[in-house]
Amino acid sequence: MTEYESWEVLNGIVANLMQQQALFVGAFTAYVVAAHLVGRTLTTFQVSFISAVFILLSVLGIRSQLWFMSNIDLISRGLDEIERTDDMGGWYIAWGFVLVRCFLILGALFYMWQIRHPKTE
Numbered sequence: 001m002t003e004y005e006s007w008e009v010l011n012g013i014v015a016n017l018m019q020q021q022a023l024f025v026g027a028f029t030a031y032v033v034a035a036h037l038v039g040r041t042l043t044t045f046q047v048s049f050i051s052a053v054f055i056l057l058s059v060l061g062i063r064s065q066l067w068f069m070s071n072i073d074l075i076s077r078g079l080d081e082i083e084r085t086d087d088m089g090g091w092y093i094a095w096g097f098v099l100v101r102c103f104l105i106l107g108a109l110f111y112m113w114q115i116r117h118p119k120t121e
Contacts, residue, residue, distance in 0.1 A: 001078075003079065006075055006078055006079055007079065009075055010072060010075045010076065010079070013068055013071050013072055013075070014068075014072065016068060017065065017068040017069070017072070020061060020064055020065060020068065021065075021097075023061070024058070024061045024101065027054065027057055027058070027061075028058075028104055028105075028108060031050070031054045031108050031112075032108050032111060034050065035108070035111055035112040035115050036111075036115065039112055039115035039116055040115055040116065040118075047112065047116060051109060051112065054105075054108070054109075055105070055109075058101065058105045061101070062098055062101055062102075065094070065097060065098065065101075066094060066098065069091070069093075069094035073091070
């Protein structure tokens with residue numbers, strides 16, 4: 001693969017990674033808005049189904065994010081113009097994104113739980 005082709009592949013992977021991030025934000029927002037607007041009126045099956053789909057899509061998104069990051073790391077090793085100060089720097093960023101996603105997923109599920117089980121004062 002020529003250097004130009006490597007740059008094209010790298011740019012395509014980065015674009016896909018950003019698009020995947022946008023899809024996660026959209027799914028996360030839809031889940032939280034649905035929880036807020038209709039969470040109390042949904043049946044147990046409906047909440048379970050929506051939550052299971054949200055968890056499945058989120059886990060697949062995390063897996064694909066790590067796959068994209070591993071390919072970015074692999075391709076960038078072959079390009080001389082990219083200054084690599086630390087071999088693990090990109091992975092710290094990738095796992096940072098994963099931790100943020102996990103926090104958001106758990107937060108959304110906890111929010112649905114709070115909507116479904118309000119505290120009586």
